[in-house]
Amino acid sequence: MKLVTVAGPPSSGKTAIIVKALGHLQREGRRVGVVKFDCLASHDAELFRAAGIPALVGLSGNFCPDHYFTTNIEDCFAWGRRQDLALLVSESAGLCNRCAPHIRGHLAVCVLDQLAGVHTPLKVGPMLKTADLVLVTKGDIVSQAEREVFAFRVRQVNARARLLFVNGITGQGSWEVSRLWDEAPEDTPLTGGRLRFPVPSAVCSYCLGETAIGAEHQHGTVRKIQIPEAESH
Amino acid sequence: MNSHEPALDVELDEARSAHFFRMNHLPSRGAHRSLRAWWEAQPWEYRTDGGWDYERLRDGLLSFLAATKGSADRAPLRMLEIRRGRDKSGQPEKFDLVLRPGEVVCLVGPTGAGKSRLLADIECLAQGDTPTGRVVLIDGERPQPETRFTGDGQIVAQITQNMNFVMDLTVAEFLKLHAESRAIASPDSAVRSVLEAAVSMAGEPFGPSTPLTQLSGGQSRALMIADAAFLSPKPVILIDEIENAGVDRTRALEFFVDQGKIVLLSTHDPLLALSGVRRLVIRHGAVQEVIEPSATEKALRQRLAGIDRQLSALRERLRSGERLDSDPATTPAL
Numbered sequence: 317m318k319l320v321t322v323a324g325p326p327s328s329g330k331t332a333i334i335v336k337a338l339g340h341l342q343r344e345g346r347r348v349g350v351v352k353f354d355c356l357a358s359h360d361a362e363l364f365r366a367a368g369i370p371a372l373v374g375l376s377g378n379f380c381p382d383h384y385f386t387t388n389i390e391d392c393f394a395w396g397r398r399q400d401l402a403l404l405v406s407e408s409a410g411l412c413n414r415c416a417p418h419i420r421g422h423l424a425v426c427v428l429d430q431l432a433g434v435h436t437p438l439k440v441g442p443m444l445k446t447a448d449l450v451l452v453t454k455g456d457i458v459s460q461a462e463r464e465v466f467a468f469r470v471r472q473v474n475a476r477a478r479l480l481f482v483n484g485i486t487g488q489g490s491w492e493v494s495r496l497w498d499e500a501p502e503d504t505p506l507t508g509g510r511l512r513f514p515v516p517s518a519v520c521s522y523c524l525g526e527t528a529i530g531a532e533h534q535h536g537t538v539r540k541i542q543i544p545e546a547e548s549h
Numbered sequence: 550m551n552s553h554e555p556a557l558d559v560e561l562d563e564a565r566s567a568h569f570f571r572m573n574h575l576p577s578r579g580a581h582r583s584l585r586a587w588w589e590a591q592p593w594e595y596r597t598d599g600g601w602d603y604e605r606l607r608d609g610l611l612s613f614l615a616a617t618k619g620s621a622d623r624a625p626l627r628m629l630e631i632r633r634g635r636d637k638s639g640q641p642e643k644f645d646l647v648l649r650p651g652e653v654v655c656l657v658g659p660t661g662a663g664k665s666r667l668l669a670d671i672e673c674l675a676q677g678d679t680p681t682g683r684v685v686l687i688d689g690e691r692p693q694p695e696t697r698f699t700g701d702g703q704i705v706a707q708i709t710q711n712m713n714f715v716m717d718l719t720v721a722e723f724l725k726l727h728a729e730s731r732a733i734a735s736p737d738s739a740v741r742s743v744l745e746a747a748v749s750m751a752g753e754p755f756g757p758s759t760p761l762t763q764l765s766g767g768q769s770r771a772l773m774i775a776d777a778a779f780l781s782p783k784p785v786i787l788i789d790e791i792e793n794a795g796v797d798r799t800r801a802l803e804f805f806v807d808q809g810k811i812v813l814l815s816t817h818d819p820l821l822a823l824s825g826v827r828r829l830v831i832r833h834g835a836v837q838e839v840i841e842p843s844a845t846e847k848a849l850r851q852r853l854a855g856i857d858r859q860l861s862a863l864r865e866r867l868r869s870g871e872r873l874d875s876d877p878a879t880t881p882a883l
Binding site: 459475492 | 572605612613678699701717731769773
């Protein structure tokens with residue numbers, strides 16, 4: 317079984333392009349499935365199931381979503397194997413942009429929304445920097461010139477990845493995506509494998525449910541903002 | 550510096566690495582001339598908690614430097630061939646197509662006839678693996694597998710009626726950004742030529758300091774066309790109808806032809822459809838006919854161009870608040 321990790325900011329069009337790309341593979345007789353990781357709520361499983369794609373949903377609730385992903389992806393992988401899937405796609409929103417669900421040896425995909433602005437590639441961090449394939453959505457409604465500038469900005473952050481313009485509504489580009497997913501690495505063992513980018517090392521009182529503000533409530537590893545001293549006259 | 554790993558260091562004496570530092574909000578480079586020396590001079594708190602490690606920083610800088618080099622010009626396209634495929638019933642198509650730089654080829658046919666499929670085949674450089682079975686050749690050869698399915702490898706620039714500028718920048722700032730992303734030697738003069746071309750096509754003038762998002766529909770379209778002609782590296786331009794308000798369409802096509810682009814124009818506008826060197830009639834998923842304009846059609850095109858100029862003149866007069874009943878010379882019997 318192949319595992320493809322798809323990450324991208326909320327509402328960037330991940331689900332739409334996954335449904336379209338997997339549709340091409342299904343029509344060729346491949347068994348495909350999805351596991352959707354989200355924080356508090358997700359209705360995407362119904363979208364996948366309506367398209368005839370078996371889907372699991374994992375809600376991280378009070379846990380750091382990326383820790384939750386890492387501690388659960390093995391079980392999801394095993395589920396995919398039991399379903400006899402040829403390809404399992406894991407979809408997760410990059411919630412604070414600090415982390416990335418990409419795993420060494422498995423195809424890593426980042427979905428970015430062209431409308432989010434030209435600085436977006438810099439802001440999304442490791443889920444873009446460590447990706448093998450970058451899918452840029454919503455490019456059909458912006459000028460060709462802006463698409464080219466956006467692609468350049470993506471290359472400045474990740475010169476190695478392939479970049480494709482796709483449209484989750486019309487399906488433009490989804491066939492090309494399905495070709496690349498069909499060639500994804502096969503049967504890379506997950507247990508003992510490594511994330512491409514480490515999740516945060518810090519644990520502080522707020523990670524454990526503290527809500528009160530103030531120095532006396534701050535325990536564990538704390539990082540303080542550096543504010544330059546004002547010039548005194 | 551680790552003397553046993555000298556190859557892993559990166560020199561910092563280029564202006565572009567300064568840009569990388571600014572973009573990533575990294576602490577000042579100071580007098581350091583190598584990335585490793587700079588990194589090792591940072592406080593340990595920064596190195597452990599700042600979200601970077603040396604390897605990632607180095608990869609990031611190398612990516613950044615490579616991006617500008619990577620967008621260097623490809624060799625110009627000399628010939629684009631589309632080998633025949635099948636129609637929707639699986640019947641063989643009748644024509645192989647050959648397109649050359651400076652040609653305007655129009656596509657006609659009702660919605661659902663297969664125009665989008667033909668354009669998609671060109672976009673993905675089909676190799677007999679799309680529903681139509683068409684094969685696209687560049688300069689007589691199949692594209693390298695690694696240039697397929699990448700934005701950089703794509704040869705097609707698109708202009709459609711749904712497109713807008715969304716960036717919060719002025720015209721000049723934006724064009725400069727685009728020129729810089731192409732590593733063009735003299736971005737300022739490139740910006741000037743695009744702007745001049747755009748203004749010469751647009752009904753109403755605009756300047757370098759106009760915000761992109763405040764351009765009128767016609768001005769935006771004119772700027773997109775000029776930018777695609779002069780600044781886009783893509784050799785093929787795909788246009789889905791040019792609306793007749795606010796853009797000098799004949800001049801737009803001339804810019805593309807002068808710049809040696811192959812233009813594929815999906816249109817049912819008689820003036821534009823007769824402006825191509827030929828037009829492809831698309832029906833039932835295949836190219837059913839290839840028509841070169843006859844002498845009669847060429848004469849008709851001349852007449853239509855005259856009518857188009859008259860309409861533009863009338864539009865100008867309306868814009869300036871004139872009445873149109875005053876001058877029969879420019880108020881033709883249509």
